[in-house]
Amino acid sequence: QLQLQESGPGLVKPSETLSLTCTVSGDSISSSDYYWGWIRQPPGKGLEWIGSIYYSENTNYNPSLKSRVTISVDTSKNQFSLRLTSVTAADTAVYYCARRGRTVVVTWFDPWGQGTLVTVSS
Amino acid sequence: EIVLTQSPATLSLSPGERATLSCRASQSVISYLAWYQQKPGQAPRLLIYDASKRATGIPDRFSGSGSGTDFTLTITSLEPEDFAVYYCQQRRTWPLTFGGGTKVEIK
Numbered sequence: 306q307l308q309l310q311e312s313g314p315g316l317v318k319p320s321e322t323l324s325l326t327c328t329v330s331g332d333s334i335s336s337s338d339y340y341w342g343w344i345r346q347p348p349g350k351g352l353e354w355i356g357s358i359y360y361s362e363n364t365n366y367n368p369s370l371k372s373r374v375t376i377s378v379d380t381s382k383n384q385f386s387l388r389l390t391s392v393t394a395a396d397t398a399v400y401y402c403a404r405r406g407r408t409v410v411v412t413w414f415d416p417w418g419q420g421t422l423v424t425v426s427s
Numbered sequence: 428e429i430v431l432t433q434s435p436a437t438l439s440l441s442p443g444e445r446a447t448l449s450c451r452a453s454q455s456v457i458s459y460l461a462w463y464q465q466k467p468g469q470a471p472r473l474l475i476y477d478a479s480k481r482a483t484g485i486p487d488r489f490s491g492s493g494s495g496t497d498f499t500l501t502i503t504s505l506e507p508e509d510f511a512v513y514y515c516q517q518r519r520t521w522p523l524t525f526g527g528g529t530k531v532e533i534k
Contacts, residue, residue, distance in 0.1 A: 352471065352514055354523040367522040368428075401470055412518065413461045415482065417470035 307331035309402050309418035317396075317425050323389040327402030327418060334383050335361060340405040341385045342414065343376060345398040353398075358385060359407055392425045399423075429453050429517050431526035439534040446502040448529045450515035455495045459519040462491055462500045465528075466511045474513075475500060505531070 313325035327341070334341060342357035356366035358376045366374050375388040389396060399420040406412040430453040440446055450460065458478040463471035473482040475491035478498060488503045502509055510533050515526040 351527045352516075352525040354525070357523075365521055369522075403470075411473075411476055411482070413473055413476045413482075413516070414463070414471070415473040417472075420470050 307404065307416055309404065309416060311400060311402050311418045311421040313421060313423070315422060315424060317392055317423060318427050319393055319425055320391055323387070323392050323396060323423055323425070325387045325400055325402075325421065325423070326384050327386070329383050329385070329404075332404070334378055334385060335380050338406065338408045340365075340407050341376075341378070342403050342405055343387045344401045344403060344414065344417075345396075346401070346420075347395075347398045355387065355389075355400075357405065394425050397423065397425045428522055429456060429520055429524050431515050431517060431524055433513075433515060433526035433529045435529060436527070437530045437532060439532050440505055441534045442505050442507055444505050446500075446505055446509070446531055448500040448502075448513055448531070450493075450498040450500070450526050452496045452498075452517060452519075456517040456519035458494050459517055460491075460493070460498050461516045461518075462489075463514045463516065464509075464511050465514065471514060502531075 308330045310328045317323045337360045340357040340359045343355040358364045361378045373390045378385045401420045403414040403417040432451045434449045460478045462475040465471040479491045490501050512528045512530045514528045
């Protein structure tokens with residue numbers, strides 16, 4: 306059964322870099338059939354797509370965050386990661402990782418990790 | 428960027444009632460639209476994809492319809508576990524975008 310689990314610091318200081326990792330079990334992250342993505346949700350608000358990666362190096366980012374975001378893959382650990390630089394309080398959110406189909410029938414976010422809250426504060 | 432507008436923001440209904448949720452796109456997404464359910468403290472769960480197809484394990488009281496710019500999620504008879512927030516999402520163009528959500532609450 307496919308499972309995704311986010312991990313990383315729960316508190317980041319303003320202007321620093323937010324770094325999160327998503328560990329995938331039950332599927333190979335090297336598969337070209339899927340995107341591996343990050344979505345965030347500020348407390349009490351809606352969902353925002355951050356970006357996705359597939360085939361280890363092909364990325365798509367939300368233009369609103371593109372200048373600050375990097376998504377990468379570590380195939381040896383079956384993990385993918387998010388780096389968000391120069392964070393502010395507006396980046397405080399629950400961060401989710403999720404798989405999205407690329408060449409398969411269901412090309413939507415399914416499943417999702419449980420999410421991890423990252424607070425930006427000094 | 429395609430903007431998805433969901434209405435109403437909140438829907439107050441009783442168990443057993445029918446829920447009708449709307450999602451309108453700022454330009455055509457053809458049928459590249461999905462619906463997710465999110466309960467407090469949980470990640471979203473895929474309900475409907477490609478506008479009208481139920482995801483694995485989703486009860487048939489959930490149905491989706493629409494194409495182009497206007498979409499509807501219908502829950503024919505609300506069960507207690509259906510009270511949650513529902514989001515639509517498009518994949519017609521990058522960036523992927525979500526609607527603002529509709530909260531279905533107990534009346």
